[in-house]
Amino acid sequence: MLKKIGYVTLLLLLHLQAKSQKGGLAYSSEALKIIPLTDSSFIHVSYLDIPDVGRFSCNGLIYLNSGLAVVFDTPQNNAAASELIQWVTETKKHQIKAVVVNHFHDDCTGGLPVFHKLGVPSYAYGPTLALAKEEGNPVPQNGFEKEMELEVGGEKIINRYFGEAHTTDNIVSYIPSEELLFGGCMIKSINAKKGNLEDANEAEWSHTVENIKRTYSNIKIVIPGHGEQGGMELLDYTSELFKPNKP
Numbered sequence: 001m002l003k004k005i006g007y008v009t010l011l012l013l014l015h016l017q018a019k020s021q022k023g024g025l026a027y028s029s030e031a032l033k034i035i036p037l038t039d040s041s042f043i044h045v046s047y048l049d050i051p052d053v054g055r056f057s058c059n060g061l062i063y064l065n066s067g068l069a070v071v072f073d074t075p076q077n078n079a080a081a082s083e084l085i086q087w088v089t090e091t092k093k094h095q096i097k098a099v100v101v102n103h104f105h106d107d108c109t110g111g112l113p114v115f116h117k118l119g120v121p122s123y124a125y126g127p128t129l130a131l132a133k134e135e136g137n138p139v140p141q142n143g144f145e146k147e148m149e150l151e152v153g154g155e156k157i158i159n160r161y162f163g164e165a166h167t168t169d170n171i172v173s174y175i176p177s178e179e180l181l182f183g184g185c186m187i188k189s190i191n192a193k194k195g196n197l198e199d200a201n202e203a204e205w206s207h208t209v210e211n212i213k214r215t216y217s218n219i220k221i222v223i224p225g226h227g228e229q230g231g232m233e234l235l236d237y238t239s240e241l242f243k244p245n246k247p
Contacts, residue, residue, distance in 0.1 A: 027087050031080040034087060040064050041178050043223055044084055046075035048107060058107045059223055061182040062088060063175060066153025069094040072173050072182045073102050073225075074111030081111025085118065096120045098150055100159050101140045102184030103170040104131035105199075107225070112138035123148060125161045127169045162215075163208035164201035165242075166225075172212055179220035181212070181235075188238045189227025205242035209235055 026042055027034035033045040042062040050056050060073035062084070069088050075081045088094050099115050101124035102108045109132055112122055116138075124132075126143035133139050147160040155177045162172065165186040173182040181187075186208070188195070194202075213235050222234040 027083075027091070029083060031077075032075055032083045034062070034084070037180070037221060037229070038178055041175070041180055041221070043229060044071075044075060046077070046080040046111075048076050057226060059225055059227075059229075060108075061173070061180075061223055063152060063157065063178070064088070064092060064094050065155050067094055068097045068152045070097055070150060070152055070157060071099045071115070073108040073184065074099060074115065076107060076110040078111055078114045081114040084111075085114065097152060098123060099140075100124070100150070100157075100173055101128060101132075102173070102182070102186075102225070103167045104128045104135055104137060105167065105185070106135070106137045108184065109138040109140070112140065116141065123150075123159070125159075125169050125171045131167075131169055160215075162211045163204055165205040165208045166196075167199045168201065174216050174219075179218055180223070181216060181219050181221070182223045183212075183225070183234070183238075185225030186238070187222060187224040187234050188241060189224045189234065190230060190237055192224070192227050192241075194241065195226070202242055203244060206239045206244070209239040209242070213239070 025033055026036045031046060035043040037043060040063060044060045044062055045057050048056045048058060058076055063070045075084050088096055099120055099122040101122060115122060121142060122140040123142045123144060124140035126145055129139055129143045150157045158174045159171055170184060170186045219232050222231055223229045224234055
């Protein structure tokens with residue numbers, strides 16, 4: 001009987017370990033979490049300390065393919081950015097080809113200096129460069145007009161400006177092969193509130209999200225700037241939240 005109990009316990013432990021590895025974290029420290037979504041795509045989560053709010057988590061994305069990587073938004077500070085770079089280059093053995101910045105706020109640009117120091121080029125929608133400089137945040141190196149495609153291991157990434165929402169310059173990044181959209185702070189997690197509206201255009205927000213929905217109708221994975229990822233329902237929720245005349 002004891003042997004049988006021991007065998008059952010061992011099977012249970014192995015099952016729990018496999019489950020944890022499948023749905024758990026690819027990397028975890030106090031400053032940085034990396035969450036696997038697919039074999040190629042990972043959310044990176046870092047933290048801002050906001051007065052009167054506390055520790056606030058911020059999402060970014062890592063895409064890996066054929067030995068190359070693209071990072072979407074940087075971790076919040078240089079230390080967390082260094083951890084991410086080490087994980088990508090040493091643990092995953094991928095070379096970082098580019099950083100794509102979603103908009104000019106520091107929760108997108110905070111770790112840029114570390115990438116720049118290593119010679120990794122950064123890209124953003126043209127107006128983001130001037131807005132980041134004006135705000136005193138790290139500034140992306142290269143601006144593009146409306147849309148820019150990157151190729152990573154034969155797969156394309158579409159970075160596109162659809163209109164004003166959380167900020168006047170916010171973009172989204174879409175990976176067709178993954179059916180994945182990195183929406184950044186324009187897109188809200190389910191049950192999230194409107195959040196920081198200091199630089200927002202609430203009148204256009206819903207319209208901008210509806211344009212994204214029409215353009216990328218087959219999205220399966222959506223990553224918001226903060227909170228839990230989901231699917232197309234995050235776009236629906238955000239569009240409804242910011243409909244004109246909605247309190």
